[in-house]
Amino acid sequence: MIKEACVESLKEALLAEEKGANRIELCADLANDGLTPTFGLMKRTVAALKIPVMVMARPRAGDFVYSDVELVQMKVAINYAKEAGAAGIVLGLLTKENQIDVEHTKMLVEYAQPLEVTFHKAIDEMDDPVEGVRVLKTIPNIKRILSSGGKATALEGQEVIRKMIAETEGKITILVAGKVTNENVNEIQQLTGTTELHGRKIVGDLTL
Template sequence: MKFLKEACVENVEQAILAEKKGADRIELCADLISGGISPSYQTVRKAKEKLSIPVRVMIRPRKGNFVYSEAEFETMKEYIRFCKKEKVDGVVFGILNLDNTLDIERIKELTAIAFPLDIVIHKAIDETPDIIKSLYQLIELDTITTVLTSGGKLSAKEGRYTLKEMIAISKNKIEILPAGSITDQNILELHQLLNATSYHGRKIVGNLQENNLL
């Protein structure tokens, strides 16, 4: 029952603890209470310095929706260039049109800048009108590494039927990364339902609120 555990963290202390507790990969964010935004440049540098497991970085200029202004889009491009320079392992982003469909043209632009980093499309896909159609659009790009999703629901368990369909569609093409209330307490149960290759969560290796680790 081998699968990869990606811990979602908002500072370097949590990232270090997650690695100690058995996380295989880190998604580095800030302000998780608002759904996660880009961490500071300093946080990214320090995480790369301190960790030996892969680090993927959230590219999200603000909380709220995923429809971005031109200025916000430019900020995302600049942040991805920084991440490439710092040699992080991947970047995590999502952009929607006003009708909540995927903004494929802007996704392509960011992907071109990020290459050859891992490219993760985050839970913005859960807000699209047709999540399966959106997945096929991403597969067609042939540049997306991972889709982080709850199957369009609040939790992975609620979205399990859609997640299973997405995993079947994406086999050997894109990593489907189930997320949404996945913890060290329920991951084995969910794995029996989904049989995914990897899972994502804030408590996927347990509580990460311990301090003074640096």
């Protein structure tokens, strides 16, 4: 089981690693579900940790329909992540109809190479996240999809998550999120059958 801890500071990242996290998702402003962290924080965190760091590339809060200017900002975030030595980036783009924005997702995923790419919880805005998996598995270099199965919690979304995992055909990992904590992580892993889980408190409280 891979446990990815979601953090917004170097202190939290170090504590997560100490408590047994296998990977970090580094964000700013988790109150708004995570935005692009500063270049300085990226560099300091990657330098200080032994485990892989995934960097959020999200220029603003709100929806996942991005302008040309915001797409450029996401490219800048990718450049920073590369320069900092991050393992990968986390992004998600939708159309106004809440479908996967295939054109711009492909463009940014190609731009991100050789970094790993996780498509984030934007997929949970879709009416049918399973359809999102069907689309995303055709885009090379997307390694993971972060999802709670379109529900507020992984426990509520477990049935959809299982369908999403089946739909991947082993081509993409479903990284299960949605109120995953150190207390329920084993239960959620067993209920969904996933190999990777993600949460703010997946290895315990990091705000102590």
